[in-house]
Amino acid sequence: MTETPADLSDLSDLRVLAVFAHPDDEGFGCGGTLAMLVARGAHVTLVCATNGDVGEISDPSLATPETLAHVRQEELRSAMRITGVPDVRFLGYRDSGMAGTEDNNHPDALCQARPDSVVGRLTDVINEVQPSVLLTHDPTGGYGHPDHVAVYDLTTRAFQQAIESGDAGQTLLYYVCFPRSAFNRMWQQMLEAGITPPFASELVDTVGSPDDAVTTTLNVAAYVDTKIASLECHRTQIDPTGPFSQLPQDLMRENMSTEYFTLAYPEGAASDEDILTGLV
Ligand SMILES: [Zn+2]
Numbered sequence: 011m012t013e014t015p016a017d018l019s020d021l022s023d024l025r026v027l028a029v030f031a032h033p034d035d036e037g038f039g040c041g042g043t044l045a046m047l048v049a050r051g052a053h054v055t056l057v058c059a060t061n062g063d064v065g066e067i068s069d070p071s072l073a074t075p076e077t078l079a080h081v082r083q084e085e086l087r088s089a090m091r092i093t094g095v096p097d098v099r100f101l102g103y104r105d106s107g108m109a110g111t112e113d114n115n116h117p118d119a120l121c122q123a124r125p126d127s128v129v130g131r132l133t134d135v136i137n138e139v140q141p142s143v144l145l146t147h148d149p150t151g152g153y154g155h156p157d158h159v160a161v162y163d164l165t166t167r168a169f170q171q172a173i174e175s176g177d178a179g180q181t182l183l184y185y186v187c188f189p190r191s192a193f194n195r196m197w198q199q200m201l202e203a204g205i206t207p208p209f210a211s212e213l214v215d216t217v218g219s220p221d222d223a224v225t226t227t228l229n230v231a232a233y234v235d236t237k238i239a240s241l242e243c244h245r246t247q248i249d250p251t252g253p254f255s256q257l258p259q260d261l262m263r264e265n266m267s268t269e270y271f272t273l274a275y276p277e278g279a280a281s282d283e284d285i286l287t288g289l290v
Pocket of ligand 1: 031
């Protein structure tokens, strides 16, 4: 019998709940971590708050504005089949769009939903899944999309309610981060390759998470192929001429091989309580 290396320990007792705003938000920030957790036997449930209804459509043969919500649901299901996550749930809200756009006013938009109602639905999922690890957006929402920030806030409130009712006392709450130094490094790589970064480079010091918010850094290089294959399922969201597609593959793989988190609860947890760090 071969001995199982410590870093491939069996995680079949670990339940993980990930809550994000749009189909594809799971991929860049923690797709490698999800693949690693699944590969080691953890049970992962993914909740997607909206259907990404107002995202870009990279190729008009893939979807129309009318079909995009359905197409993106299927893209997420395909992506999660590659990652190995069978339990994918949609809350069904409409994508609120970027701040200040007309989509903010749509009655089905996440930003129009009663917060208590969304929190109640998320609390029900937490109570059902009883996760050991809860993952969601960080307070900055990465690049500040209002739905990302809302899902951070609503999930955190749902978690607090579950804690108060005694159902989540053992759960670790992690926020998925994009540290500013990592953004900066990628923007610099783009500039050196003659590519215009997606945000004006003078904004780079305001997007993403402050570096000192990062408590937990994972090297997911062993899962980066799965991460990329999973991300490629979000076909409507991949612009072949966009800055991320233009970055040389080896640099993109390098950027995707590290994932960052804030262990938010328990606050100030000792490093040996940090389940994710202990897995690498
Ligand atoms: Zn998003």
